[in-house]
Amino acid sequence: MEITLAILIGLLYAVGAYMILRRSILKFIIGIIFLSNATNLLVFISSGIVAGKPVFVKGARIDGPLADPLPQALVLTAIVIGLGIVVFSLALKYKFFSETGTDDLDQLKKTDE
Amino acid sequence: MLVILVLFVVIAFGLTVIRGRISIYKVFLPVILQLSAFVYFFIKIKHIGKYDKINEIYRWIPQLGLNLEFTLDGLSLVFALLVTGIGVLVFIYAHSYMRHYGRSGYFYFYLTIFSAAMLGLVLSANMIQLFIFWELTSLLSFLLISFFHEKEEARKAALQSLYITGFGGLCLLAGFLIIGGITGSYSLENWLLHADAVKSDKLYLPALLLILVGAFTKSAQFPFHFWLPGAMQAPTPVSSYLHSATMVKAGIFLLARLTPVLGDTPEWTFIIPLIGVLTMLTGSYFAITQTDLKAILAYTTISALGILVLMLGIGTTLAVKAAMVFLFVHAFYKASLFMLAGFIDKKTGTRDISKLGGLIHHMPFTFVFALLALFSMAGLPPMLGFLSKELIYEAKVHSPGIASMVLILGISTNVLLVATSLFFISKVFLGKKSNYPKHPDEKGLLWLAGPALLTLLSLFLGIWPEALGELLQPALNSVGFGAEMVKLKLWHGFNRVFFLSAFTVSLGVFLWWLTAFRAGFIIKWRQLNKKIFTWNFSDAFAGGIASLVKFSKISTSRIQHGYHRFYLLSTILFVSLLLWFQIYITRGVETDISFSARPFYILGLCVVVFLSALFATLTNSRIVAIIAMGVVGYGISLIYMYYSAIDLAITQILVETFTIVMFVIILQRLPNFARLSSKHAKIRDMLIALLFGGGMMMLAIKSISVDFRQPVSGFFTENSYIKAHGENVVNVILVDFRALDTLGEVTVLAIAALGVYALIHKKSKKE
Numbered sequence: 001m002e003i004t005l006a007i008l009i010g011l012l013y014a015v016g017a018y019m020i021l022r023r024s025i026l027k028f029i030i031g032i033i034f035l036s037n038a039t040n041l042l043v044f045i046s047s048g049i050v051a052g053k054p055v056f057v058k059g060a061r062i063d064g065p066l067a068d069p070l071p072q073a074l075v076l077t078a079i080v081i082g083l084g085i086v087v088f089s090l091a092l093k094y095k096f097f098s099e100t101g102t103d104d105l106d107q108l109k110k111t112d113e
Numbered sequence: 114m115l116v117i118l119v120l121f122v123v124i125a126f127g128l129t130v131i132r133g134r135i136s137i138y139k140v141f142l143p144v145i146l147q148l149s150a151f152v153y154f155f156i157k158i159k160h161i162g163k164y165d166k167i168n169e170i171y172r173w174i175p176q177l178g179l180n181l182e183f184t185l186d187g188l189s190l191v192f193a194l195l196v197t198g199i200g201v202l203v204f205i206y207a208h209s210y211m212r213h214y215g216r217s218g219y220f221y222f223y224l225t226i227f228s229a230a231m232l233g234l235v236l237s238a239n240m241i242q243l244f245i246f247w248e249l250t251s252l253l254s255f256l257l258i259s260f261f262h263e264k265e266e267a268r269k270a271a272l273q274s275l276y277i278t279g280f281g282g283l284c285l286l287a288g289f290l291i292i293g294g295i296t297g298s299y300s301l302e303n304w305l306l307h308a309d310a311v312k313s314d315k316l317y318l319p320a321l322l323l324i325l326v327g328a329f330t331k332s333a334q335f336p337f338h339f340w341l342p343g344a345m346q347a348p349t350p351v352s353s354y355l356h357s358a359t360m361v362k363a364g365i366f367l368l369a370r371l372t373p374v375l376g377d378t379p380e381w382t383f384i385i386p387l388i389g390v391l392t393m394l395t396g397s398y399f400a401i402t403q404t405d406l407k408a409i410l411a412y413t414t415i416s417a418l419g420i421l422v423l424m425l426g427i428g429t430t431l432a433v434k435a436a437m438v439f440l441f442v443h444a445f446y447k448a449s450l451f452m453l454a455g456f457i458d459k460k461t462g463t464r465d466i467s468k469l470g471g472l473i474h475h476m477p478f479t480f481v482f483a484l485l486a487l488f489s490m491a492g493l494p495p496m497l498g499f500l501s502k503e504l505i506y507e508a509k510v511h512s513p514g515i516a517s518m519v520l521i522l523g524i525s526t527n528v529l530l531v532a533t534s535l536f537f538i539s540k541v542f543l544g545k546k547s548n549y550p551k552h553p554d555e556k557g558l559l560w561l562a563g564p565a566l567l568t569l570l571s572l573f574l575g576i577w578p579e580a581l582g583e584l585l586q587p588a589l590n591s592v593g594f595g596a597e598m599v600k601l602k603l604w605h606g607f608n609r610v611f612f613l614s615a616f617t618v619s620l621g622v623f624l625w626w627l628t629a630f631r632a633g634f635i636i637k638w639r640q641l642n643k644k645i646f647t648w649n650f651s652d653a654f655a656g657g658i659a660s661l662v663k664f665s666k667i668s669t670s671r672i673q674h675g676y677h678r679f680y681l682l683s684t685i686l687f688v689s690l691l692l693w694f695q696i697y698i699t700r701g702v703e704t705d706i707s708f709s710a711r712p713f714y715i716l717g718l719c720v721v722v723f724l725s726a727l728f729a730t731l732t733n734s735r736i737v738a739i740i741a742m743g744v745v746g747y748g749i750s751l752i753y754m755y756y757s758a759i760d761l762a763i764t765q766i767l768v769e770t771f772t773i774v775m776f777v778i779i780l781q782r783l784p785n786f787a788r789l790s791s792k793h794a795k796i797r798d799m800l801i802a803l804l805f806g807g808g809m810m811m812l813a814i815k816s817i818s819v820d821f822r823q824p825v826s827g828f829f830t831e832n833s834y835i836k837a838h839g840e841n842v843v844n845v846i847l848v849d850f851r852a853l854d855t856l857g858e859v860t861v862l863a864i865a866a867l868g869v870y871a872l873i874h875k876k877s878k879k880e
Contacts, residue, residue, distance in 0.1 A: 002814075002817045003814065004715070004716055004719050005719065005752070005813070006810050006813035006814045006817065007719075007810055008719045008722060008723055009809060009810060009813045010806045010807055010808075010809050010810025010811075010813065011723050011726065011727075011806060011810075012722075012723075012726055012745075012806075013802075013805060013806040013809040013810070014802040014803050014805060014806025014807070014809075015726045015727065015729070015730050015802070015806070017685050017798075017801065017802040017805045017806065018730060018798055018799055018802035019729075019730060020678075020681055021678050021681060021682055021685075021798040021801070021802070022678070022790060022798075023678060023790060026735065026738075026783065027738075030729060030738060030739075030742055033742060033746075033772065034726060034729075034742075034745070037745065037746065037749055038809070040749075041749060041752070042809070042812070042813050042816070044753065044756070044758065044761070045756075045813065045816070045817060046813075046816040046817070047826075048817065049756040049757075050756065050757050051755055051756055051757065052755075052757060053757045054757040054758070054759050055757070055830060055841070055842040055843060056840045056841055056842070057830060057833050057834050057840060057842060058834055058840060066757075066830060067756065067757035067758065068826050069826055069829050069830060069833075069842040069843045069846055070826045070829065070846070072758045072760065072761055072843045073843050073846040073847055073851065075758075075761055076760055076761055076764055076843065076847065077847070077854070077855070077858050079761070079764050079765055079768050080764065080768065080858060080862065081858060081861060081862075082768070083768045083771065083772065083862075084861055084862045084865035084866075085865070086772055086775075087771075087772075087775055087865060087866075087869055088865045088868050088869055090775055090776065090779050091868070091869040091872040091873055092872060093779070093783075094779050094782060094783070094872070094873065095872045095873070095875075097782070097783055097784070098782070103783065103784055105676075105677045105678060106676060106677075106678075
């Protein structure tokens, strides 16, 4: 099954990379979302995946192989931070459009007007 | 010695603040200073002759070998006397010269600081310290050449000299560092002790070459000679002081200083004489065809520096002795000639030799002093120049190995120098009077004080050279040739050297006759030179610098083009290539690529997620793109859920919902997707994206086969319930084990929220 997920990750990366190369800022932001989703998945599967064994414990004894909690904790953090980035860049994008009236990243060449 | 240097610096700064009526006389401050320094060093001659040297050490960080170390031995004494002695005369001369220019305060400031730096250089006994003074002199030379910075040529020449001497300085430092590495310290004392170790080290040759580049750039040796004629843009006192008598001799000083450390090896006695010979020929060949008085002097200076380098390179006792005498000779006559040229320039309004003539009637004293100085340059008796030329010939005759070649080339150089000297006299002072821009006179005694003193000294020492011997003996001692007694006399009798001299002079006179009396000879010669030497070093260098600047401009505008997506493009491309390279070199590692379609609903889910992602890319509707994006997000949360990550699934759903809501809110205020990219660009981006995505896929596949679960995660699972009293391990990690990280994350979100608030609510400037 992991091979399917790996292919999915690769495809998400490709789509994300393609999107951030577009000139439209909105597409750029969507690209960032795809890239962060792909990265989250990559970290998630990197320590091996276990179906249907969430890491709930009672006591020190562990019955059978459980899922690995560490990547999950990392990815959880990453998802939330990703949300921060997306929302902030959306706000930036909004401000940029209301100031300049354009959606084109190529217009962002100069630092001062 | 440190006291003297500090005094120089204090007085230099004092000079810049003197204002008002007395400021005309401010030059006497540095004159008195130079004079007292000169007297101090003069008194020390006896002492040094008896006790060899005086050392002064100021400890700073002795553990690191960082000390201020000064030494006054024979060699530094010779140079210190030249620097301060000629300094006195140059300052007196500058008083007359600079009177009509503004900013004379800065001029004296630079010149005084230069004297201090030069003194520091010759007195240094620590090589790093010597290097600092060395660079200081380069810097001040730059400032002084560009003193008339309104002139473009002056700025250009100043930059050129700075580039070249600066480059040399860096090479020098590298060379010093290598030798410092071999000997373990930067103290001259230590280097002298470990001379044999240095010479036998395998890094000896690189170190020698680097140090030679430093010395050769400073002393205008071929092929770095071309900055010196350019430096003639400086005010004449500067040319006379820095670019003939003192600074350009720093390279000579360094060679002499390091002769006991590096000298007397096959490399030394091959490279140095070779460069010296080339320089002396180049200089003397081009001198006579120049039209500018100062340019003539500049090229003869190059020639003289070449002779000095050659003598030090030959490195026999005789040769070093000849070099030491010639050092004085050259400083005397060249400083006076520069001062006289500046005088003539100021009085007649021109320095062009073809416009000058018959000045003997207007300026008889100038003529006398110029005649004496030029006789010294030509090496005619009874000047000191004659004596030193005899010594040089003798050294060449007795030089080991390549004597015959050196001798012939040396004779040609001297023939040219004789002709140049006679040409100078006959063109400037004799012949019929020319019409000058100004009416020349000889008013102003101070103008002639320097040349008078120096040429008369040259005459006096020519007749009674024994006086010089007392000074030269300790100098030879410190270069390592003290065993032989220095005996100087004017008349050596009718020997081989004398006949060589006579031969030289007669050839020189013949050449002079050709140039001065055969109409058109010199003009044809100049034309011939122009034809043969279709390019010169100076222009080639300037061209090189210009194309470097151009190249850097082009490459900067290529790399820093300002298009955001091309920055990303190159980053992604480069990362992909690295990725594939990494995948290629780890191709041996076994990876599990077994495929199973179970459970089928997860496979289906993957397909759905993939198709939505693709759809989001291809659609032109914003709302469709956002919905497709949402499908991807929810799909991924289902994948998390299936693979035992409940918390992730919940978070993902919340975040995805929030994102979609945000998008939809903002979307109302934004325009539709514009079709901005060309088809060509889209295909290019797609290929790059596939390259990147493929790389990441391979990375994912490989990462599955690596197991790094055990070392860390076991701890969390085991202790979650017992120590933190929580059943959900992921939650416990976030709020307990790594609680501070979570606090940081919350802070990041709070800052992002503040940023969003500020962005939305800040009033636009335009409104």
